[in-house]
Amino acid sequence: MTNLLEVRGLTKSFRGLKAVADxxxxxxxxxxxxxxxxxxxxxxxxxxxIAGAVAPNAGEVLLAGRRLSGLRPDRVCAAGIGRTFQIVRxxxxxxxxxxxxxxxxHRRPHVESARAKARAVLELLGLKPLAGQxxxxxxxxxxxxxxxxxxxATEPRLLLLDEVxxxxxxxxxxxxxxxxxxxxxxxxxxxxxxxxxxxxxxxLSDRVVVLDHGEKIVEGSPQEVVVDPRVIECYxxxxxxx
Amino acid sequence: xSALSSDALSQxxxxxxxxxxxxxxxWLAALLLVPTVADSYxxxxxxxxxxxxYLGQAWNVMMGFAGQLSLGHxxxxxxxxxSAAALFVHFGIGPWAGxxxxxxxxALAGAAIGVLGFRFRVRGVYFALLTIAFAELTRIGxxxxxxxxxxxxxxxxxxxxxxxxxxxxxxxxxxxxxxxLVLTLAALLLxxxxxxxxxxxxxxxxxxxxxxxxxxxxxxxxxxxxAVLISAAMTAVGGVFYAFFYNNLFPEQIFSLSRxxxxxxxxxxxxxxxxxxxxxxxxxxxxxxELLTWSLDRAGINIPGAKQFVYGGVLVAIVIxxxxxxxxxxxxxLGLTRASSDPVRSSEP
Numbered sequence: 094m095t096n097l098l099e100v101r102g103l104t105k106s107f108r109g110l111k112a113v114a115d116x117x118x119x120x121x122x123x124x125x126x127x128x129x130x131x132x133x134x135x136x137x138x139x140x141x142x143i144a145g146a147v148a149p150n151a152g153e154v155l156l157a158g159r160r161l162s163g164l165r166p167d168r169v170c171a172a173g174i175g176r177t178f179q180i181v182r183x184x185x186x187x188x189x190x191x192x193x194x195x196x197x198x199h200r201r202p203h204v205e206s207a208r209a210k211a212r213a214v215l216e217l218l219g220l221k222p223l224a225g226q227x228x229x230x231x232x233x234x235x236x237x238x239x240x241x242x243x244x245x246a247t248e249p250r251l252l253l254l255d256e257v258x259x260x261x262x263x264x265x266x267x268x269x270x271x272x273x274x275x276x277x278x279x280x281x282x283x284x285x286x287x288x289x290x291x292x293x294x295x296x297l298s299d300r301v302v303v304l305d306h307g308e309k310i311v312e313g314s315p316q317e318v319v320v321d322p323r324v325i326e327c328y329x330x331x332x333x334x335x
Numbered sequence: 336x337s338a339l340s341s342d343a344l345s346q347x348x349x350x351x352x353x354x355x356x357x358x359x360x361x362w363l364a365a366l367l368l369v370p371t372v373a374d375s376y377x378x379x380x381x382x383x384x385x386x387x388x389y390l391g392q393a394w395n396v397m398m399g400f401a402g403q404l405s406l407g408h409x410x411x412x413x414x415x416x417x418s419a420a421a422l423f424v425h426f427g428i429g430p431w432a433g434x435x436x437x438x439x440x441x442a443l444a445g446a447a448i449g450v451l452g453f454r455f456r457v458r459g460v461y462f463a464l465l466t467i468a469f470a471e472l473t474r475i476g477x478x479x480x481x482x483x484x485x486x487x488x489x490x491x492x493x494x495x496x497x498x499x500x501x502x503x504x505x506x507x508x509x510x511x512x513x514x515x516l517v518l519t520l521a522a523l524l525l526x527x528x529x530x531x532x533x534x535x536x537x538x539x540x541x542x543x544x545x546x547x548x549x550x551x552x553x554x555x556x557x558x559x560x561x562a563v564l565i566s567a568a569m570t571a572v573g574g575v576f577y578a579f580f581y582n583n584l585f586p587e588q589i590f591s592l593s594r595x596x597x598x599x600x601x602x603x604x605x606x607x608x609x610x611x612x613x614x615x616x617x618x619x620x621x622x623x624x625e626l627l628t629w630s631l632d633r634a635g636i637n638i639p640g641a642k643q644f645v646y647g648g649v650l651v652a653i654v655i656x657x658x659x660x661x662x663x664x665x666x667x668x669l670g671l672t673r674a675s676s677d678p679v680r681s682s683e684p
Contacts, residue, residue, distance in 0.1 A: 144550065170552035178550070182544035185606075198533045199552035207533075247552055321454040 175249030402542025415574025606660025
């Protein structure tokens with residue numbers, strides 16, 4: 094498998110504090126990779142660096158061999174990366190459908206064609222009954238799904254999901270997991286996700302990258318990672334292995 | 336109208352119900368017939384009303400749709416007015432040619448503000464201050480350009496007010512009334528068209544959350560700049576109308592901050608970000624002011640600034656009790672629009 098995304102030596106400091114330090118990893122084309130680690134490990138910063146929201150101090154990001162670092166977020170989106178925000182950012186006054194439509198318009202300049210795409214994505218994520226509601230009125234789990242819908246509507250090659258399972262109930266988590274896996278299998282959509290819900294990480298990911306204090310400490314299959322003593326010490330805690 | 340499905344209409348940002356269209360039709364017919372019955376005073380009040388509604392519509396493109404607050408829109412009014420007036424006074428070139436220069440000059444000024452503001456990440460209140468600064472600088476600058484009459488004003492020769500010469504924009508008050516009515520309707524149509532297209536949705540996305548919009552591939556700088564350019568050019572057309580209607584231009588008046596605020600009033604009262612808000616706001620505010628003037632007149636009371644005082648009071652009440660403006664809730668209540676079809680800017684963060 095060739096690598097769709099390659100992150101090499103990514104480094105970012107905020108006022109002298111290293112949020113991300115020399116992080117390198119790759120996401121193979123068609124794979125699902127999880128980024129885990131304790132709070133403050135630099136996961137979201139890594140996402141922001143990949144998505145172009147934050148410029149790195151050093152290192153580079155490559156999508157299918159093309160250098161992305163230094164590009165603005167809209168250019169990164171055009172290159173084929175769709176992202177969600179950990180703290181959801183719906184367009185509050187727009188309807189749910191129009192929220193997704195805005196994403197769909199990226200690759201489909203004509204509103205009719207984009208609307209058809211938006212409706213298909215809403216259907217896929219089970220948001221169709223809420224299509225006419227204002228995004229502001231949605232519950233948190235629905236807003237999380239809307240985030241995914243917006244990003245998906247831009248028809249990315251790589252989807253960056255920042256804690257989209259957080260706050261979801263067990264059944265909702267399972268639904269999201271099966272949905273993502275289905276997408277991955279059917280459309281070969283490559284996914285990089287930040288997740289604290291280990292149940293989802295275990296079920297979904299082909300590989301897991303563990304960050305701590307801005308550094309990559311472990312990388313491997315989910316089964317390898319959860320028994321790794323370093324991961325247990327810094328993140329999972331002894332009890333969660335059982 | 337019947338050829339369009341209700342869905343398509345809703346997507347175009349109009350969101351009118353069948354009943355809404357009927358009311359709109361009656362309103363339009365009444366406006367078309369007004370000059371046949373109205374006296375010249377009534378006509379001049381309506382002309383001013385429509386002029387502010389038109390400017391409000393233009394301002395709404397920038398603030399209501401794209402979320403960029405301008406408190407210096409008098410700049411574009413003045414630049415449009417002076418451009419066309421200068422061409423006419425000095426070279427005898429008519430307003431319909433001058434309007435292009437007016438739009439160009441205003442758009443260039445808008446581009447300067449936009450590029451400065453958006454490139455250097457000047458946002459919100461600070462961006463609004465930038466728009467004021469440009470208008471004020473221009474006001475002071477124009478007072479010293481003797482070729483444009485300086486502070487003493489630029490005057491257009493008033494030839495006659497009997498025969499209608501549409502090409503020269505010279506004629507009766509009724510002609511001017513119809514011109515501004517057509518402009519107002521054209522602005523309404525243009526806005527409706529823009530809202531139903533990619534640019535309209537992108538503007539609203541930027542207004543709601545700029546970072547989220549950018550993450551969905553929107554070139555935020557480009558679309559914000561487009562909003563400023565379109566709004567500035569539209570506003571300049573209103574300026575050209577002003578020049579040929581009033582025939583005199585003073586920098587102190589036309590570029591004044593109070594004019595910029597006046598442009599916004601109708602929209603605030605009607606509903607920022609809505610399609611019909613600016614026009615509707617005008618039809619609320621102006622009659623209110625006229626009624627007040629009339630009743631004070633009858634009572635023999637002379638209070639300078641009473642109208643402005645009442646405007647201020649109305650504005651405070653709207654901001655507190657109906658931050659979305661009067662139009663959205665009223666139109667829904669009367670069944671003129673479909674629920675949540677009119678894009679509305681809420682005051683909530």
